[in-house]
Structure formats: C-alpha cells, structure tokens
Amino acid sequence: MEKISALFSGFAVAMTPFNLLLMLVGVTLGVIIGVLPGLGGANGIVILLPLTFTMPPTSAIIMLSCIYWGALFGGAITSVLFNIPGEPWSVATTFDGYPMARNGKAGEALTAAFTSSFVGAFFAIVMITFLAPLVAKFALQFGPPEFFSVYLLTFCSFVGMNKGSPFKTISAMMLGFALAAVGMDTVTGQLRLTFGKS
Numbered sequence: 693m694e695k696i697s698a699l700f701s702g703f704a705v706a707m708t709p710f711n712l713l714l715m716l717v718g719v720t721l722g723v724i725i726g727v728l729p730g731l732g733g734a735n736g737i738v739i740l741l742p743l744t745f746t747m748p749p750t751s752a753i754i755m756l757s758c759i760y761w762g763a764l765f766g767g768a769i770t771s772v773l774f775n776i777p778g779e780p781w782s783v784a785t786t787f788d789g790y791p792m793a794r795n796g797k798a799g800e801a802l803t804a805a806f807t808s809s810f811v812g813a814f815f816a817i818v819m820i821t822f823l824a825p826l827v828a829k830f831a832l833q834f835g836p837p838e839f840f841s842v843y844l845l846t847f848c849s850f851v852g853m854n855k856g857s858p859f860k861t862i863s864a865m866m867l868g869f870a871l872a873a874v875g876m877d878t879v880t881g882q883l884r885l886t887f888g889k890s
Contacts, residue, residue, distance in 0.1 A: 699821070711754050714747075718758025725759065726766020729776050733763035761813055768805035772798060 705711070725736030737756050744752035767779030772789035785805055792801040847865060854861040874885045 705750060706754060711751055714751055714755040715758045718755040719762035722759040722762020722764075723766035723769070724762075726763035726779055727769050729770060731763075732767075732779055733760040736760070736763050761809075764813070765806055765809045768809065769802065772801045772805060 721740060722733065722736060725731050725739070726733065731739070737759055740759055741756070744755055747755070763779065764781070767777060767782035768785045768789065770776045771782040771785035772793050775786050775790040777783045777786055789801040789805060792798065850865060851858050851861050875883065877884050
C-alpha cells in the first residue's frame with residue numbers, strides 16, 4: 693500500500709501546471725528532434741540539457757523524458773512522408789508507412805504511428821512501474837553465457853533479416869567490432885588497441 697501511495701504522490705507532483713507545461717514543451721521539442729535524421733532521442737536530450745540547468749530536478753527529468761518520448765514519434769514522420777527513418781527504431785515504419793503515403797493515406801499512416809507510439813509507451817510505463825522489481829531480480833541472475841546467447845541471437849538476426857549478401861553483412865559487423873575494440877574499455881576503463889598512443 694505504501695508503494696501505491698508513493699505512486700499517487702508522484703502523479704500529484706507531475707500534474708502541477710508548471711510540469712504539464714514542461715511536458716508540452718518537451719514533447720514538441722522531441723518531435724522536432726525526432727524529425728531531424730541522425731539526431732535521435734539521446735542526442736536530442738544531450739543537446740537540450742542546458743535548458744534544464746535552472747529547473748528543479750523533478751521538472752528537469754520530466755522535460756527530458758518528454759523530449760525522448762516526443763523523439764520516438766518524430767522519427768515516424770520522416771519515415772512515413774519521405775521514407776527516411778529519423779530514428780533507428782523508425783525503420784519498420786518505412787515498410788508500410790511510406791507506401792501508404794504514396795497512395796494518399798499519409799494521414800492514416802501518421803495516425804497509426806502516433807497511436808501505436810502512445811499505446812506502446814503507455815503499456816511499457818505501466819509494465820515497468822509494476823514489474824521492475826521482478827525483472828531486476830531476474831536480470832541480476834544473467835551471466836556470461838546468457839549475454840553471449842543474446843548477442844549471438846542479435847547478430848544472427850542481422851544476417852537473417854538482410855536481403856543482400858550474408859557475406860557483406862558479416863563483413864560490416866566485423867568492421868564494427870574492430871572499430872569498437874579501439875579506445876577505452878567501458879568496463880575496466882583501460883585503453884585497448886591504441887598501440888601506446890592515447
């Protein structure tokens with residue numbers, strides 16, 4: 693019961709007029725960021741971070757999260773209208789959205805993209821709110837074999853979903869591995885494969 697009361701007190705803080713205004717501003721800025729190809733939600737948050745320096749911490753987090761959620765939908769706009777995904781996760785929108793736009797159904801495609809973004813985000817937030825403790829306990833049991841299995845499944849999916857030559861996909865992945873291996877290790881903080889030059 694204590695957790696439910698804390699949840700409702702959080703809603704009371706989030707629904708103040710100032711925070712609601714920040715939500716509107718954040719979603720608008722996020723949509724603009726999402727429309728610009730190559731920026732993405734994370735980069736948009738980094739670019740707009742100075743806007744939050746004078747805000748209270750809660751309001752700043754609300755605005756930054758709304759920028760991120762707005763960018764999720766903003767990437768679908770260019771996917772539907774121009775066949776250019778504004779975000780990496782908007783690639784699937786180009787499969788159906790752009791052909792619909794070419795057939796004069798751009799409004800329907802954008803409505804479907806917005807509705808699915810809203811429903812998916814709402815469902816994700818509800819699930820995270822109630823299932824995060826259980827998922828955290830489960831995730832802490834992951835070890836090297838489980839991580840290896842997830843990575844292997846990911847890379848096999850890349851090869852399987854590619855319509856071109858599997859050799860080209862594997863070559864691109866290997867080149868990515870080689871480039872990612874150079875520099876600072878994110879786990880240990882040591883420099884790797886720099887040959888003594890930092």
